[in-house]
Amino acid sequence: MVKLGVLGSGSRGNAFVISSAEGAIIVDVGFSRKETRCRMEQLHLRPERLDAALLTHEHEDHSKGCRVFCDELGIPLCTAPETANYLRRKGKLPERVIEFEPGGMFSVGGFDVFPFAVQHDAVNPVGFVIRHGECRIGVATDLGNVNALALRYLADCDALILESNYDEQMLRNSDRQLYLKRRILGRHGHLDNRAALAVLDQLLTRRTRLLLLAHLSGECNSPELVERLFVDRLREMGRTDVEFGIIRQDVPLGVYELGSDGGVERSCAC
Numbered sequence: 001m002v003k004l005g006v007l008g009s010g011s012r013g014n015a016f017v018i019s020s021a022e023g024a025i026i027v028d029v030g031f032s033r034k035e036t037r038c039r040m041e042q043l044h045l046r047p048e049r050l051d052a053a054l055l056t057h058e059h060e061d062h063s064k065g066c067r068v069f070c071d072e073l074g075i076p077l078c079t080a081p082e083t084a085n086y087l088r089r090k091g092k093l094p095e096r097v098i099e100f101e102p103g104g105m106f107s108v109g110g111f112d113v114f115p116f117a118v119q120h121d122a123v124n125p126v127g128f129v130i131r132h133g134e135c136r137i138g139v140a141t142d143l144g145n146v147n148a149l150a151l152r153y154l155a156d157c158d159a160l161i162l163e164s165n166y167d168e169q170m171l172r173n174s175d176r177q178l179y180l181k182r183r184i185l186g187r188h189g190h191l192d193n194r195a196a197l198a199v200l201d202q203l204l205t206r207r208t209r210l211l212l213l214a215h216l217s218g219e220c221n222s223p224e225l226v227e228r229l230f231v232d233r234l235r236e237m238g239r240t241d242v243e244f245g246i247i248r249q250d251v252p253l254g255v256y257e258l259g260s261d262g263g264v265e266r267s268c269a270c
Contacts, residue, residue: 002135004159004256007039009214010249014062014141016161020132022110023051027128027139029065033072036065039252047073051109055079056141057122058086070094078108082124102126116153118143121188129153135258141214144189146199155203158258159210165190166220174220193226197233209264210243210256218249
């Protein structure tokens with residue numbers, strides 16, 4: 001059995017814990033050390049079980065707690081070399097580091113990790129496919145475009161965490177400055193609701209049993225809109241068998257247990 005603990009996602013912090021009987025890892029530590037621990041405790045997840053932290057990219061909402069959290073637990077931060085160099089220059093790199101090359105594979109905590117390059121305005125941003133036995137979990141929280149490479153990695157996962165950042169009309173009508181709108185709308189910005197919807201046919205296969213939407217904008221999106229759009233699309237696809245959830249910023253979503261029998265069970269935060 002593999003467990004996926006969803007601590008939160010958004011512009012003020014992102015973190016996910018993936019665990020099995022053999023070990024545990026955390027993907028991004030975008031909250032402070034104190035907040036990360038607090039959210040793990042809410043989900044009855046033990047920080048001392050963690051074997052490593054994985055980092056998608058250097059932006060503060062993904063890396064804020066990395067140095068202090070990793071050093072306190074004595075665990076390594078797994079990151080791309082360019083990202084490690086950036087954090088080192090900023091004094092934000094933990095003592096222990098494992099560098100990986102996107103497109104390769106490494107193993108940590110009983111998991112095989114496949115990092116792949118994504119299009120985002122960061123030093124060397126990546127998504128991950130994390131495998132334990134036959135179970136595959138895909139994570140892509142920040143990307144301006146789901147290109148052929150991302151499609152190849154993210155398709156056919158048991159569980160998929162995918163960005164659905166903004167509604168285009170809400171963004172265009174917002175008070176945000178023009179340069180910021182252009183950044184978000186660009187191919188190296190963020191993924192909007194319609195773009196995320198458009199790739200579901202190619203990403204979800206018969207093995208997919210969990211779809212979680214991440215990094216929703218608090219200003220240019222709404223959970224109600226996203227839920228309506230994606231529930232309707234899953235129904236159109238005949239995929240009412242897929243467990244669906246929207247990851248919030250302020251509270252943990254819960255822990256999902258991915259059983260070897262293909263089932264999904266969720267326990268909520270207390």
